[in-house]
Each structure stands twice: as structure tokens, then as C-alpha cells.
Amino acid sequence: MTMNRQITLAARPVGAIKESDFAYREAPMPAVNGGEVLVRNLYLSLDPAMRGWMTENRDSYIPPVELGEVMRGLTVGEVVESKNPAYAPGDKVTGRGGWQDYYVFNSQDLAMKIPDGVPIPVTAFVSVLGMTGLTAYFGLLDVAAPKPGETVVVSTAAGAVGSIVGQIAKIHGCRVVGIAGSAEKCRWVTEDLGFDACINYKTENVAEKLREYCPKKIDVYFDNVGGAILNDVLGCINVGARISICGAITQYNATELAPGPANYLSLLTKRSRMQGFIVLDYAPRFMEGVMQLSQWLLEGKLKYKVDVVTGLENAPKAIGKLFDGSNQGKLLIQIANG
Ligand SMILES: NC(=O)c1ccc[n+]([C@@H]2O[C@H](COP(=O)([O-])OP(=O)(O)OC[C@H]3O[C@@H](n4cnc5c(N)ncnc54)[C@H](OP(=O)(O)O)[C@@H]3O)[C@@H](O)[C@H]2O)c1
Numbered sequence: 001m002t003m004n005r006q007i008t009l010a011a012r013p014v015g016a017i018k019e020s021d022f023a024y025r026e027a028p029m030p031a032v033n034g035g036e037v038l039v040r041n042l043y044l045s046l047d048p049a050m051r052g053w054m055t056e057n058r059d060s061y062i063p064p065v066e067l068g069e070v071m072r073g074l075t076v077g078e079v080v081e082s083k084n085p086a087y088a089p090g091d092k093v094t095g096r097g098g099w100q101d102y103y104v105f106n107s108q109d110l111a112m113k114i115p116d117g118v119p120i121p122v123t124a125f126v127s128v129l130g131m132t133g134l135t136a137y138f139g140l141l142d143v144a145a146p147k148p149g150e151t152v153v154v155s156t157a158a159g160a161v162g163s164i165v166g167q168i169a170k171i172h173g174c175r176v177v178g179i180a181g182s183a184e185k186c187r188w189v190t191e192d193l194g195f196d197a198c199i200n201y202k203t204e205n206v207a208e209k210l211r212e213y214c215p216k217k218i219d220v221y222f223d224n225v226g227g228a229i230l231n232d233v234l235g236c237i238n239v240g241a242r243i244s245i246c247g248a249i250t251q252y253n254a255t256e257l258a259p260g261p262a263n264y265l266s267l268l269t270k271r272s273r274m275q276g277f278i279v280l281d282y283a284p285r286f287m288e289g290v291m292q293l294s295q296w297l298l299e300g301k302l303k304y305k306v307d308v309v310t311g312l313e314n315a316p317k318a319i320g321k322l323f324d325g326s327n328q329g330k331l332l333i334q335i336a337n338g
Pocket residue numbers: 046047048049131132135156157158159160161162179180181182185224225245246247248249250277278279280321322323324325326327329330331
């Protein structure tokens with residue numbers, strides 16, 4: 001009988017995630033009851049948010065993963081058995097499949113069937129057309145509402161979310177300045193994705209470069225990092241600026257809370273606002289986002305990159321790539337062929 005390989009949460013990380021924070025086990029195949037569907041995971045999305053899900057003492061938007069529980073994660077997979085008339089073996093679905101080979105979902109779970117015959121690789125459904133693309137779409141257009149001619153700055157510019165944010169802002173006629181952690185990443189977003197400029201925050205003075213690349217100041221900032229970069233941006237905003245707080249990866253491994261940005265008073269003098277959001281709140285509008293992103297993708301207006309690491313057993317090590325910046329685009333684990 002086939003076993004279900006699983007990776008569970010073994011310890012709550014202190015500081016950076018360690019491989020020993022996870023454990024490997026083999027479980028029996030899950031039973032499929034009436035109305036349920038058995039899925040074999042093909043690709044698992046690794047996300048910075050997982051660091052928060054591993055932590056207990058935070059007042060967060062979602063409960064933490066319990067110790068000993070299969071690590072939570074979004075996947076794209078293939079239906080292998082169905083007791084639900086809406087799904088048939090061979091269908092491709094996205095859902096909360098977790099760090100394991102197989103899972104079962106029922107009609108209450110958030111799962112999306114990928115329409116047959118779509119000329120788009122399945123990996124797109126856990127990247128540009130998945131939660132990261134939707135995060136870029138709603139976090140930029142709904143929270144920050146950029147207008148043509150405005151200047152948009154985005155951090156983690158070459159990452160899964162940031163690379164899509166910058167391209168959507170270009171589609172909307174904005175000047176786009178990225179911030180990323182290497183010359184290679186900066187080259188990709190300016191030469192291949194059409195950003196107007198990019199700052200390498202590891203080698204350049206961010207505050208100085210923002211003044212140079214944003215001569216009309218910053219109207220929209222899509223913040224994925226928090227910390228010193230957020231502070232530098234606040235020092236360069238326009239009247240009426242909108243800052244969309246998507247993430248703060250500089251803070252996720254911190255063992256103590258960092259002080260707030262010293263330049264926060266710019267929000268007052270520039271009559272501006274910062275607003276956080278969680279993509280899951282947009283679930284009722286996901287189809288709108290997927291349709292628009294798919295159209296841009298098929299028209300060649302949107303490009304994306306996936307960084308695929310093969311083997312479920314390599315997920316505990318691979319997640320570190322998100323925090324040392326060695327991922328090149330959306331980080332995925334390939335669990336099975338298909
Ligand atoms: N609000 C929501 O609903 C929502 C949903 C999805 C994602 N997010 C957030 O979106 C952000 C991006 O996520 P993603 O999935 O697209 O990841 P990603 O950008 O593909 O990968 C993470 C990147 O973060 C950068 N980074 C890591 N440590 C850093 C540090 N100390 N300072 C500056 N940059 C650092 C690295 O790029 P460099 O090489 O450029 O440093 C790394 O490649 C995260 O903050 C995530 O939590 C929010």
C-alpha cells in the first residue's frame with residue numbers, strides 16, 4: 001500500500017527557521033468519504049508567511065500550525081479518487097494541500113479546479129495566478145489604487161509578489177522603481193520586466209537613490225519588507241501617498257519588536273496613509289483577479305519566474321532561500337511529476 005509522506009512542525013523556530021524545526025513521517029493513505037476528493041500534490045508553494053504560521057505567540061490573522069501537525073501550505077495537485085460529482089480523476093486543483101504527498105478535501109474547503117485545456121503550466125496556479133499574483137493584484141489596485149503617471153515603488157521587486165506588482169503598475173501607466181537584493185535581480189526587473197529603475201539595497205544608498213529615481217516623489221509604495229527601507233520611502237513620499245503594507249520580511253525572524261519608522265510623521269505632513277491587507281479577505285473576488293491576470297499573461301504583458309526545488313524532503317532546507325534571498329522568483333517544491 002502507498003504511504004503518505006508528510007513533513008510536520010517539530011519545534012517553534014527561534015530566529016531563522018532551521019531544518020530541525022520540521023520532522024518527517026510516513027502516514028497511511030487518507031480515507032475518502034462521501035463528497036470528498038483525494039488529491040496527489042504536484043507542487044507546493046513555499047511562502048514567507050509560513051514563518052508566522054510556525055510561531056505561537058502572535059496575534060495573527062490565522063491560527064498557528066500545531067506542533068506535530070502537517071505543515072500548512074498551498075499546493076497544486078491532481079485528483080486521484082473522487083466521491084464528489086464535481087471532480088474526476090485527472091482534474092488539476094489548487095488548495096491547502098500541505099507539506100505531504102496526498103490530502104483529502106471536501107466541498108467546504110477552498111479548492112479551485114483548473115479548467116481543462118488551458119495553455120498555461122500548472123506552476124502558474126501556485127504563482128502568478130495563485131495567491132502571490134492575487135496578493136499583487138488586490139494589494140496594489142485595491143489598497144493603493146495607482147493612477148497613470150504616478151510613481152510606484154516596490155520592495156522585494158524580483159520576488160513572487162513584487163515582480164507582479166511592478167508589472168501591473170506599468171500596465172497602469174505608472175513610473176515603477178523596484179528595490180531588490182542583487183544586481184542580477186535588478187537587471188531582470190528593468191531589462192525583462194520593464195521597470196524604470198531598480199535599487200540594489202545591499203550595495204546602494206536607498207534614500208539617495210529614491211531621490212534620484214523618483215524626482216516627482218513617491219505616490220505609491222508596495223511594502224514587502226518594513227524596516228529601514230520603509231523608513232527611507234517615508235522620507236520621500238508625495239502629498240496623498242498610499243502605502244500598501246503587504247509584508248515585513250525584515251521582521252519575521254526578529255526575536256524582539258523593532259522600533260517604528262522614525263519618518264512616520266511624513267504621513268501627517270504629506271496627508272498620506274499606510275494600510276495593511278490580507279489577500280484571503282479578497283476570496284470573494286479571486287475569480288476576478290485570476291481572469292485579469294490570466295488575460296495579461298496570455299497577452300504577454302505579464303512575465304513570471306518559478307524557482308523549483310525537487311523533492312518534498314528538501315522543503316525544510318529550501319524555505320531558507322526566501323530569507324537569504326537566493327530564490328529566483330516564486331519558490332516551489334516539486335513533490336511529484338504530472
Ligand atoms: N498580505 C498578504 O496577504 C501577503 C500574501 C503573500 C505574501 N505576502 C508578503 O509578500 C512578501 C513577499 O513574499 P513572496 O512570496 O513574494 O516572497 P519573495 O519575494 O519571492 O521572496 C522573499 C524575498 O524577500 C527578500 N528578503 C529576504 N530577507 C530580506 C531582508 N531582511 N530585507 C530585505 N529583503 C529581504 C529576498 O529578496 P532580495 O534578494 O531582494 O532581498 C527574498 O527573495 C512577504 O513579505 C510576504 O509575507 C503578503
